[in-house]
Amino acid sequence: MSVRTSSFSKAELEQMSASVPFWFHSNDLGEGVVTPGVKSAAQLEKEVASFHLPDMTGKTVLDINAWDGFYSFEAERRGARRVVALDKMMWAMDLGKWNRYWLECKESGKPPSAFQDTPFWDPSSLPGKLGFDTAHLAMDSRVDNIVDDFMQMDTSTLGQFDVVFFLGSLYHMRNPVEAMLRVSSVTKGMAIIETEAVAFPGFEDRAVCEFFPSDELNGDSSNWWAPNEKALVGMCHAAGFREVDVMVGSSPLLTTFSIARGRSVARKVFGKLGLGSRLDYAESRVLRYRAVVHASK
Numbered sequence: 154m155s156v157r158t159s160s161f162s163k164a165e166l167e168q169m170s171a172s173v174p175f176w177f178h179s180n181d182l183g184e185g186v187v188t189p190g191v192k193s194a195a196q197l198e199k200e201v202a203s204f205h206l207p208d209m210t211g212k213t214v215l216d217i218n219a220w221d222g223f224y225s226f227e228a229e230r231r232g233a234r235r236v237v238a239l240d241k242m243m244w245a246m247d248l249g250k251w252n253r254y255w256l257e258c259k260e261s262g263k264p265p266s267a268f269q270d271t272p273f274w275d276p277s278s279l280p281g282k283l284g285f286d287t288a289h290l291a292m293d294s295r296v297d298n299i300v301d302d303f304m305q306m307d308t309s310t311l312g313q314f315d316v317v318f319f320l321g322s323l324y325h326m327r328n329p330v331e332a333m334l335r336v337s338s339v340t341k342g343m344a345i346i347e348t349e350a351v352a353f354p355g356f357e358d359r360a361v362c363e364f365f366p367s368d369e370l371n372g373d374s375s376n377w378w379a380p381n382e383k384a385l386v387g388m389c390h391a392a393g394f395r396e397v398d399v400m401v402g403s404s405p406l407l408t409t410f411s412i413a414r415g416r417s418v419a420r421k422v423f424g425k426l427g428l429g430s431r432l433d434y435a436e437s438r439v440l441r442y443r444a445v446v447h448a449s450k
């Protein structure tokens with residue numbers, strides 16, 4: 154693996170990495186200095202492979218909800234002509250304080266408040282953008298950034314891009330169909346959508362979404378909806394994408410295999426207790442996974 158070079162010394166880069174209180178993405182700053190991150194370098198490498206990125210050479214790229222910018226920098230590294238990283242929600246959060254608050258909520262069993270309703274949300278000074286800005290400086294990057302809420306802004310001001318990343322975002326949207334219409338409006342070529350998804354064995358032919366009224370999904374009350382594969386593909390078509398290729402989906406075989414062990418245990422237990430009718434419930438267990446689709450105009 155080649156080592157990214159930087160105009161900063163290794164000691165300077167180490168100091169820059171340590172100056173950021175919370176990294177979501179593990180970013181390679183150069184000279185062998187890799188930041189920590191909720192998403193490790195190994196996980197990010199696996200994710201990028203699952204996206205099946207097209208050739209980025211000379212392309213224009215919009216990375217919606219970019220956070221620490223790992224995928225924006227990856228698009229630049231792969232030869233994109235222009236890359237725009239857009240975000241606001243996490244860039245406005247004081248993430249160190251938020252993290253402590255989130256852990257307290259978890260301990261006390263209280264669902265955390267919405268980001269904007271806490272005292273840690275500060276859109277005037279953007280404390281959560283420090284990671285992106287630090288990586289950008291360290292890498293001497295030309296990635297542009299726009300601070301705005303994708304769901305509130307006038308998307309016509311963005312123009313249209315050859316490739317649009319909508320990664321780790323759809324399940325955070327209160328209105329996923331509206332979100333997909335917006336994604337479609339800024340896409341000239343292909344949108345790559347990666348999202349939390351569900352599979353309901355036996356319901357593969359129905360377009361179904363699971364709704365999370367509170368923090369049921371990963372203890373995070375900013376998660377609202379997880380589509381199954383048919384719903385995700387359907388939303389892309391409803392938003393005006395002509396062609397949708399499922400890069401990571403839920404094969405019925407995988408779903409059945411993944412839940413088979415749980416199902417056989419349930420069958421034994423319910424059988425012994427004479428609660429046969431509960432089998433329906435046991436058999437409707439869901440499989441959660443991260444889906445990836447390419448939606449093209």
Ligand SMILES: C[S@@+](CC[C@H](N)C(=O)[O-])C[C@H]1O[C@@H](n2cnc3c(N)ncnc32)[C@H](O)[C@@H]1O
Pocket residue numbers: 192217218219220240241242243244319320321322325326375
């Ligand atoms: C899970 S992170 C994904 C970051 C990055 N795209 C990735 O895949 O690693 C969700 C991103 O969506 C943005 N976002 C926008 N609206 C949001 C909302 N209502 N709730 C949570 N996150 C939201 C956050 O700022 C954050 O950057």
